[in-house]
Amino acid sequence: MLTDREPHLPEIIEEVLGLPVYELLQADKSAYLLPVFNQLHVHHTQQCASYFNAFSSHGSQFKTISELPFVAVRLFKLLNLKSVSEDKVTKCLLSSGTTGSTPSKVYLDAVTSRWQSKALVKIMQQFLGKQRLPMLIIDSPPQTSDGSLNARAAGIQGLGLFGRHHTYALNSDMSINWKAIEQFSAKFANVPTLIFGFTFMVWQHFILELQRTGKQVNLPQGHLFHSGGWKKLAAQEVDNTTFKQVVKRTVGISQVTNFYGMAEQVGSVFMECERGFLHAPVTADIIIRNPYNFKVCARGERGLVQVLSVLPYSYPGFSILTEDLGTLRGTDDCQCGRKGNYFTLHGRLPKVEIRGCSDTSQSPLS
Amino acid sequence: MTNEKKLTQAFVSALSIDEAQVVDSLQYNTIKEWDSTAHMVLIAELEDAFDVMLDTDDIIDMSSVAKAKTILQRYDVEFSD
Numbered sequence: 260m261l262t263d264r265e266p267h268l269p270e271i272i273e274e275v276l277g278l279p280v281y282e283l284l285q286a287d288k289s290a291y292l293l294p295v296f297n298q299l300h301v302h303h304t305q306q307c308a309s310y311f312n313a314f315s316s317h318g319s320q321f322k323t324i325s326e327l328p329f330v331a332v333r334l335f336k337l338l339n340l341k342s343v344s345e346d347k348v349t350k351c352l353l354s355s356g357t358t359g360s361t362p363s364k365v366y367l368d369a370v371t372s373r374w375q376s377k378a379l380v381k382i383m384q385q386f387l388g389k390q391r392l393p394m395l396i397i398d399s400p401p402q403t404s405d406g407s408l409n410a411r412a413a414g415i416q417g418l419g420l421f422g423r424h425h426t427y428a429l430n431s432d433m434s435i436n437w438k439a440i441e442q443f444s445a446k447f448a449n450v451p452t453l454i455f456g457f458t459f460m461v462w463q464h465f466i467l468e469l470q471r472t473g474k475q476v477n478l479p480q481g482h483l484f485h486s487g488g489w490k491k492l493a494a495q496e497v498d499n500t501t502f503k504q505v506v507k508r509t510v511g512i513s514q515v516t517n518f519y520g521m522a523e524q525v526g527s528v529f530m531e532c533e534r535g536f537l538h539a540p541v542t543a544d545i546i547i548r549n550p551y552n553f554k555v556c557a558r559g560e561r562g563l564v565q566v567l568s569v570l571p572y573s574y575p576g577f578s579i580l581t582e583d584l585g586t587l588r589g590t591d592d593c594q595c596g597r598k599g600n601y602f603t604l605h606g607r608l609p610k611v612e613i614r615g616c617s618d619t620s621q622s623p624l625s
Numbered sequence: 626m627t628n629e630k631k632l633t634q635a636f637v638s639a640l641s642i643d644e645a646q647v648v649d650s651l652q653y654n655t656i657k658e659w660d661s662t663a664h665m666v667l668i669a670e671l672e673d674a675f676d677v678m679l680d681t682d683d684i685i686d687m688s689s690v691a692k693a694k695t696i697l698q699r700y701d702v703e704f705s706d
């Protein structure tokens with residue numbers, strides 16, 4: 260076990276980024292990632308005072324991934340959590356999420372940003388190949404920014420790597436830019452195209468608007484990727500299956516892929532497979548926890564989603580307890596062939612239950 | 626126009642920087658002008674200038690001016706130095 264020199268954490272993270280995205284069996288993957296997470300824990304204990312105060316007493320060498328401490332996602336709204344000095348911060352990602360006005364703040368340095376792009380590219384390549392496709396973005400063009408980047412713009416930019424001839428489908432008032440869409444579909448009707456938008460935007464400002472106006476958009480070779488939570492759609496009783504059916508009927512797109520990701524862990528997203536399950540990539544993992552006692556839930560049992568990612572180096576977000584509800588559906592045996600953990604989501608935890616959570620919290624940050 | 630000149634022009638135009646700043650050692654994310662937004666503009670400029678189609682690996686790998694040359698060489702764009 261003893262080597263002349265312990266490899267530095269950044270080198271180890273680079274190594275994980277070089278592994279096949281969906282091929283590792285869960286046992287092998289856990290064995291590989293545990294020391295990385297342990298090192299990340301030590302790194303953040305040393306570099307972030309808030310993290311140190313909350314978790315230094317938890318120890319430093321955890322025996323399983325589920326023993327690692329987790330930071331409640333709302334802490335990124337309440338505290339300025341960063342593990343690099345101010346002059347190293349190249350970008351601050353702001354995310355207001357779906358509720359509340361205080362945005363999450365995620366501090367990124369150059370290397371963390373680069374890993375995020377690289378991880379996302381590796382994952383998306385599994386679905387799109389290395390090519391870049393004409394891209395229709397179901398959103399309004401970005402406003403001139405003031406240095407900080409909102410999560411929506413960051414998401415578009417991340418996926419934008421896979422596009423060319425980027426075309427925004429909406430005007431700044433969220434009305435449809437018919438001219439832009441007509442030009443895009445006339446030009447690229449017969450070639451594969453990439454379409455991206457946030458789930459709610461796609462539904463509310465594109466699909467429903469097309470239905471209302473009765474106008475036709477035909478992109479039969481389009482592949483729609485969408486992300487951003489089901490909460491608002493659940494209120495309209497739209498689930499993933501309905502969403503897919505209506506998209507197919509309205510715009511003729513049969514390739515629809517949902518993915519789960521968050522501003523606090525950009526890059527290591529959980530993509531939906533052909534069977535409708537969300538898969539953890541090699542750079543990330545999930546654990547489902549009972550919302551009351553935080554015990555690890557069994558397969559098939561609904562609970563809070565804890566997300567782990569090896570990428571968060573400039574801020575202590577490698578292990579986060581979200582407020583999303585999910586269910587582990589299986590490990591290594593999805594019929595799509597991808598290995599590791601796969602799961603489904605059920606939208607957000609009601610507010611009341613969140614309060615219940617903090618009453619029984621194990622530590623100031625969880 | 627030489628390929629060196631074309632490359633320099635693409636950087637100048639995409640990043641809005643001076644010609645003198647476009648040297649092999651210039652790295653992505655080390656000046657505020659070369660951020661992720663400008664990077665995508667740069668990719669489009671390079672594709673136009675050299676009539677190539679860069680893929681997603683190229684975008685991720687293009688971390689410096691020198692690296693841009695290496696990547697373009699894979700598409701048979703020749704640089705003298």
Ligand SMILES: [Zn+2]
Binds near residue numbers: 534593594597
């Ligand atoms: Zn699957």
